[in-house]
Amino acid sequence: MNEAVLTPILDWLDMVGIAVFALSGALVAARERQTFVTMGFFALVTGVGGGTLRDLLIDAPVFWMTDPWVAVICLATALIVWFTPVRMWDGKLLDYADAVGLAAYAVLGSAKAIAYGIPPVPAALMGIITGCVGGVIRDVVAGRPSIIVQPELYVTAAAQSAVLTVLGMQLAAYLGVADAIVWGIAFIAGFALRAAAIRFELGLPSYGRGSKTPPDDPFQSE
Numbered sequence: 001m002n003e004a005v006l007t008p009i010l011d012w013l014d015m016v017g018i019a020v021f022a023l024s025g026a027l028v029a030a031r032e033r034q035t036f037v038t039m040g041f042f043a044l045v046t047g048v049g050g051g052t053l054r055d056l057l058i059d060a061p062v063f064w065m066t067d068p069w070v071a072v073i074c075l076a077t078a079l080i081v082w083f084t085p086v087r088m089w090d091g092k093l094l095d096y097a098d099a100v101g102l103a104a105y106a107v108l109g110s111a112k113a114i115a116y117g118i119p120p121v122p123a124a125l126m127g128i129i130t131g132c133v134g135g136v137i138r139d140v141v142a143g144r145p146s147i148i149v150q151p152e153l154y155v156t157a158a159a160q161s162a163v164l165t166v167l168g169m170q171l172a173a174y175l176g177v178a179d180a181i182v183w184g185i186a187f188i189a190g191f192a193l194r195a196a197a198i199r200f201e202l203g204l205p206s207y208g209r210g211s212k213t214p215p216d217d218p219f220q221s222e
Contacts, residue, residue, distance in 0.1 A: 009180050010111060013104035013187065014051075014063075015073065020101030021134045022047035022074040026081040027089055028142050036082050042138060043078040044071060049134035054109050054126050058116045095198045098135075099157070103190035106131040106161035107183050111169065120166045127162025128155060151206045153197035161190025 025046025029039040048064045048071075055062045064070035081089075109130025113123035132148055132155055139146035147154050168182030196202055 013108045017101040017105035018047045020097050022077040025138045026078040030081050030086050040075050040078040044074040046134045046138040047074040049137040050130040053133050054130045058113050099191050099194035102131045103161045103187045106158040107165050107186050110162040110165040124162040124166045128158045131158035151203035153202050157190045157194035161186045
């Protein structure tokens with residue numbers, strides 16, 4: 001089993017994730033007042049970065065090399081941003097849209113890894129990588145701190161969708177439950193957690209929190 005995993009539901013999740021992450025990449029370039037070429041580049045690498053790394057790791061054809069619409073969606077998204085004011089995208093709307101993309105990509109990444117015969121734990125990690133790596137590449141290229149190094153619930157939300165996808169697909173095979181139901185539940189769970197984190201500013205405790213003195217840096221020379 002390999003490309004059979006790409007059902008219409010997963011195709012839809014794929015397109016949603018690509019468009020949302022491409023939008024976030026294009027907006028970073030817009031806020032930095034970059035050229036359209038740079039904006040298109042940011043949209044592309046953010047939209048396909050996580051999925052590209054996933055496909056390379058699971059030895060699958062890189063998805064946007066065989067799908068003629070992926071690059072088009074990324075560049076069209078950049079074009080939309082180019083002709084709209086940045087203030088139109090301010091506020092929490094983009095954060096919630098990003099939450100949709102994060103959960104969608106986490107589900108898609110894990111389901112595709114399972115379909116390619118990847119064991120459950122690495123398959124869940126593929127979901128997390130698919131959901132998070134595009135944003136990491138965007139932030140590194142833009143020279144700004146990435147959200148994954150913040151205590152805010154982001155990777156955790158991707159992990160929730162990915163783990164539920166993997167566990168659910170294993171159970172579905174025995175119980176005769178349709179995979180589509182598993183994917184839907186996993187998507188909703190990951191999105192709900194990320195949305196709650198945005199709304200209520202939820203985060204995980206950081207290392208050394210509550211200590212009166214900062215933890216020693218083992219790599220700092222005496």
